[in-house]
Amino acid sequence: MSVATDMEQMAVRARDASRLLAGASGAAKDTFLAALADLLATRREAVMAANARDVEAAKAAGMDAPRVNRLTLTPAIMDAMAAACREIIALPDPVGGIEAMRPRPNGLLVGRMRVPLGVICMIYESRPNVTIDAAILCLKAGNAVILKGGSEALESNKALAALLREALAAAGLPADAAQLVPTSDRAAVAALCKLDQYIDVIIPRGGEGLIRAVVDAATMPVLKHFKGVCHAYVDAEADLAMAEKVIVNAKAQRPGVCNALECLLVHADVAPEFLPRVGSALRRAGVTLRACPRALPLLGEGAAPAAPEDYGHEFHDLILAVKVVDSMDEALAHIHRYGSNHTEVILTEHHGRAMDFLRRADASMVGVNCSTRFNDGGELGLGAEIGISTSKLHAYGPMGLVELTSAKFVTLGNGQVRG
Amino acid sequence: MSVATDMEQMAVRARDASRLLAGASGAAKDTFLAALADLLATRREAVMAANARDVEAAKAAGMDAPRVNRLTLTPAIMDAMAAACREIIALPDPVGGIEAMRPRPNGLLVGRMRVPLGVICMIYESRPNVTIDAAILCLKAGNAVILKGGSEALESNKALAALLREALAAAGLPADAAQLVPTSDRAAVAALCKLDQYIDVIIPRGGEGLIRAVVDAATMPVLKHFKGVCHAYVDAEADLAMAEKVIVNAKAQRPGVCNALECLLVHADVAPEFLPRVGSALRRAGVTLRACPRALPLLGEGAAPAAPEDYGHEFHDLILAVKVVDSMDEALAHIHRYGSNHTEVILTEHHGRAMDFLRRADASMVGVNCSTRFNDGGELGLGAEIGISTSKLHAYGPMGLVELTSAKFVTLGNGQVRG
Incomplete structure (x- = not known):
């Protein structure tokens, strides 16, 4: 089966999971985060062993020291991922709140309800901890997430994504709300960039080359940050x-x-x-x-x-x-x-x-x-962030939980019609 | 000179004008709108004559009656454009307000200031009144606008764009804040779609074919509305x-x-x-x-x-x-x-x-x-709108003046540094 077909099937599963996650309670999402924090402790050896395989292969391939350093998971980084889960539990659920409900002259009450964006595709480079740090923000905001990390971190990312899915299932949430692209084939990114029917936004994190490639190819909105001068x-x-x-x-x-x-x-x-x-x-x-x-x-x-x-x-x-x-x-x-x-x-x-x-x-x-x-x-004051947007559409500046949602109009009537 | 070069120069002028317009007072923008409302009355004959040339050419080319109808400017439509200017004068200036300014524990005051998006490119089809209706919303929100209307309405749009520029100049604002693409060359749209360095957002209005083409080609965000089922x-x-x-x-x-x-x-x-x-x-x-x-x-x-x-x-x-x-x-x-x-x-x-x-x-x-x-x-309750967004990024639902702006973080300190 082609990579493009695989990616489309993954995106369809993400879309279906996003419907379920959009209706999930804050309590269920926090149960997932607590379960994940526990798994990051109890399964630490398995994750670090997978990471060691990545690091060994990278060194054998002659990767330079700063990149090997970014690739390496330490006990401190494992602790930080678990701590991030607990920090996000402490943040209020952004979904379902209704802002500024006000009556129109005809009595129709009009407000805006926070809703998840839907399906978020994260494309990132070396650091495997992004797999957890990005996913937990997307998921707490009620979004399904497709994760495409660097090929050099594939084994680490697979081990971390398995924990995400196990913690989702433990909380009664759909495991397909977090899916890792299980290949380092570059065609995967190209295919994902065209799936605007299922993917609501792409967030690339990495060097300018990666971001430019995603911006040029993507048919859905891209939240990006080129550089900070x-x-x-x-x-x-x-x-x-x-x-x-x-x-x-x-x-x-x-x-x-x-x-x-x-x-x-x-x-x-x-x-x-x-x-x-x-x-x-x-x-x-x-x-x-x-x-x-x-x-x-x-x-x-x-x-x-x-x-x-x-x-x-x-x-x-x-x-x-x-x-x-x-x-x-x-x-x-x-x-x-x-x-x-x-x-x-x-x-x-x-x-x-x-x-x-x-x-x-x-x-x-x-x-x-x-x-x-x-x-x-x-x-x-936003809490954890997924990056800093330097373009003005949707978000400008740090993107926290609220920036990973949208707002739909809700209207409560008692039979209003237009004249 | 190529169409691509022409479009890039137009976009550079729009970017420069957008800097000036972003700092314009609400009073100056309302002076522009009042001047435009007046011009739509005093120059009515010139606009209707230009429109008559478009209609004649369209009929000669065998255009069907509903499309000819959409292309035709009537006195009632001219009145409606002038009325739209006056309605938008009545709406508050969305730019420069600061929302939710609150102190952080270190005393730094943090808020969000409404800012224009920058340069908006409108791509639309038959109706020439969109030239005015879209431009005045973009301009009141402090944005420069590049207008690309249907080729069948080119003479009408040129006449209307001339009024926009005259009214801007009369208010002491840069005429290049409103520029019409003066050609029906299809290469113009393709070129505009790649100018993300200068154009912040494209808003296509028209049939699904037009919108799909823009979405596929554009490297900047697109605010769109495919259909209403x-x-x-x-x-x-x-x-x-x-x-x-x-x-x-x-x-x-x-x-x-x-x-x-x-x-x-x-x-x-x-x-x-x-x-x-x-x-x-x-x-x-x-x-x-x-x-x-x-x-x-x-x-x-x-x-x-x-x-x-x-x-x-x-x-x-x-x-x-x-x-x-x-x-x-x-x-x-x-x-x-x-x-x-x-x-x-x-x-x-x-x-x-x-x-x-x-x-x-x-x-x-x-x-x-x-x-x-x-x-x-x-x-x-948003006032006039520029369309209804059916995707969730940036705006979801009707897009009024506020949806044509963004918000940047502003911080007021007295020497705060990070520890």
Whole structure:
């Protein structure tokens, strides 16, 4: 049988399971999560043995150390998956609530009821823990999920998916609500991308190449996040001590993540005072600076001239681009040109410019006097997230449980007709 | 220069204009709408003359009467476009409001600010008034719009687009916020579908063929509505007098629209009493019935046996499919199989089944004891709408001004950093 036929049958099963899951009680979904947390402890050896086979094969195939590291499940990661299940139990069920029920002039009560999206297809790369972390969010939001992980993690993912299905069955929920694509055949992704009749949304997580391929092929909506090129603009009226603390945190607290700072923009009026102090603070934190010609002499030793490609670049490392601007308009123009709609912050005590920046910066999170690192589901109060959307349709920013649902109109009448 | 290059340049201009429009005040946008309403009156002759050229060419090319009718602008339609401008002035500006601003434990204030989507591409067919009706909603929501109408309406659309641009300029807004694709070259649509770097969403309005082609080609999100196959289920405990009134209204009040009823499902317990009375009421309203074997003998003369393809069919006419079912579960199974996620209603006085149907029926509007005809932006309280989304991503149901926006996270801090 062809991969395309296999994928279609899998999608049909997911669609059928999604109908059942959409009507499941919050209690049943939480029973599933508790059962899964237990299985992640009691079946740990089996999962780690499967992972060891993946890791061994990857090393034999010459995979580089960072990728082997991402592929490897440790006891701490197993614990974290179980903890994630328990955290999601604590979040309220997003499904079935009705928002803003109000009467129309004819007496018809109109509101919006939260409903699951239906079937979500997750396509991801190395880390096997995504199999659990993504699936449990989708399932708590009442969606069936089709999981397509990296081929190098296939054995690990099969072991984890078996736990998902066992926990679903233990809670009286359909096991087909969580299905792993059991092949590393690349044709599987191409086939899934065309099944818009059954799959409501695809969420790719990984490098730009993977995401671009899914966006180009998919006939259903794609929730995506290409990259995080985050800027901070230090205004002429910034509190410079606060700005220094925030910039160092935004760049250096965890440089490998998408909400880390990649480019610092400083108003010319405060550059002579601010750049020397922030430059030495950043150097102490291990950060290398790549600066425009105006910033370079103010940053002291160790700073290098910025190349054109350093702007708009996601370093994912302890490297920061720096540029002096003459106005907030120039800073916003730079952000519009080089930003990635992820996170932009302003440091200022000037109320008018703070409000203006808040409105005009085009990003999923825009902040005043805070670190870019707050663009995160947990930090913004959504709980666990499945990724950060940098396009504006459906969700913009971290996607938590509510962002994995939709809302339908519900109307309660007593015989209303249209005249 | 190629059509693809032309389209890319148009999209770049739209992107630039969208930045300016995103920051425009509600007052400026309302000034534009008032100016446009005036121009639709003062320039009426020029528009109608352009339209007469389109109509003449269409007739010469042998276009059928219903399509010529859709293409023709009448004084009443011109008045309706001007009235639409004034109605939208009365709606509040959706942009810039901040929802649910709440403090996090660290004192960071987190909320969500409504922002425009950016650039919207509308692709539509015959009716030239869509050029105005769609554009004014997109623009009031702060979006730039690229308009691609039917080739048969090109002269009419050019005349209307000229008014849009003149009114934008009169209000101090960028004329490039409204651009008409000035060619009937089909390559233009193909090119637009690939410009996801500049265009945030495509909204196709027209037949299934047009929509399918856009969905298959587009690399950006598509907000679509394939068809409306709406059902009403008359439960064993329905108020039959109310049910009769609602069914006749849902089918016959305006049969050519997407929220008209296409299939009546009746519980077997009340079929012997209900079908004869609703059958004669529907016949009096001019409706032809296509019935299952159990319903057929109860409907009296004039009813014909339903063919399999009558289920799941959008008649757009005074024709209704009828089927007897033994339970609400059977009704919901029929709806899941044949429905189009548009509108489903139940007629019942049984509270438990009403609530169960509300949750389980999978459609953009689910109603209890009311006509399907209420699935409409105006009736549901959204004001004017740009269409009804039958997929769940971003919007589900009528899309008004708010559905033409997104929401970004905004954070107001006083130096917060992550620990």
